[in-house]
Amino acid sequence: xxxxxxxxxxxxxGGSLRLTCTAELTVEDYATGRLRQAPGxxxxxxxxxxxxxxxYYIDSVKGRFSASRDSAKKTMFxxxxxxxxxDTATYYCAFDPRPLPGDCLEAxxxxxxxxxxxxxxxxxx
Numbered sequence: 570x571x572x573x574x575x576x577x578x579x580x581x582x583g584g585s586l587r588l589t590c591t592a593e594l595t596v597e598d599y600a601t602g603r604l605r606q607a608p609g610x611x612x613x614x615x616x617x618x619x620x621x622x623x624x625y626y627i628d629s630v631k632g633r634f635s636a637s638r639d640s641a642k643k644t645m646f647x648x649x650x651x652x653x654x655x656d657t658a659t660y661y662c663a664f665d666p667r668p669l670p671g672d673c674l675e676a677x678x679x680x681x682x683x684x685x686x687x688x689x690x691x692x693x694x
Contacts, residue, residue: 570594570683574662577688580652584692588647590662590685596638597622600665600673601645603636605658605690614674615660616647625672629655652692659687 576588588603602617616626616636624636633652638645645662662685663677677684 570664572662572664572683572685574660574685574688577660577690579691579693582652582654582692582694584652585648585650586652586690588649588660588662588688588690589644590646591642591644592664592683593643594664594683596640596643596645596664598666600667600669600676601636601638602663602665602673602677603645603647603660604663604677605656605660607655607658610658612661614677617673617676618645619669619671619673620667621670625674627674649690652690654692654694657690657692659689661685661687 572592574590600619603615606612618624635648664683665676
C-alpha cells in the first residue's frame with residue numbers, strides 16, 4: 570500500500586501546521602495514527618483514531634493537536650496548533666488493520682501495518 574504524506578515544514582513557536590496522509594485503503598477499517606521521532610529520542614505515538622472512531626492523544630499535545638480522517642478521500646489529518654520547539658521531529662503516519670476498540674497509541678508496530686515515509690516538522694523558537 571502506497572502511503573503519501575504532506576504538510577510538514579518549518580513553523581514558528583505558537584504557529585500551526587497540518588499534516589496530511591493518504592493511502593489507497595478503506596480508512597475506517599483501520600486504526601490510524603501519527604507517531605514521531607525526535608533526534609536522539611525513541612519513537613512515540615502522538616495521536617490515533619481507533620476502529621470505532623475515537624481519538625487519543627499523548628498528554629503533551631492534548632488541547633493543541635487534533636486528529637481527523639476523511640474516508641471518502643482516504644486521508645487522515647493532524648492539525649497541530651500552538652506548536653512548541655519540543656514538537657520538532659519526524660512525523661510518521663500509520664495504518665493498523667487490527668480491530669483496536671481502545672487506546673491505539675501503542676499500536677502500529679505490526680508487520681501488517683502500513684507506514685508513511687515520514688515528514689519533518691521543525692518548530693523554531
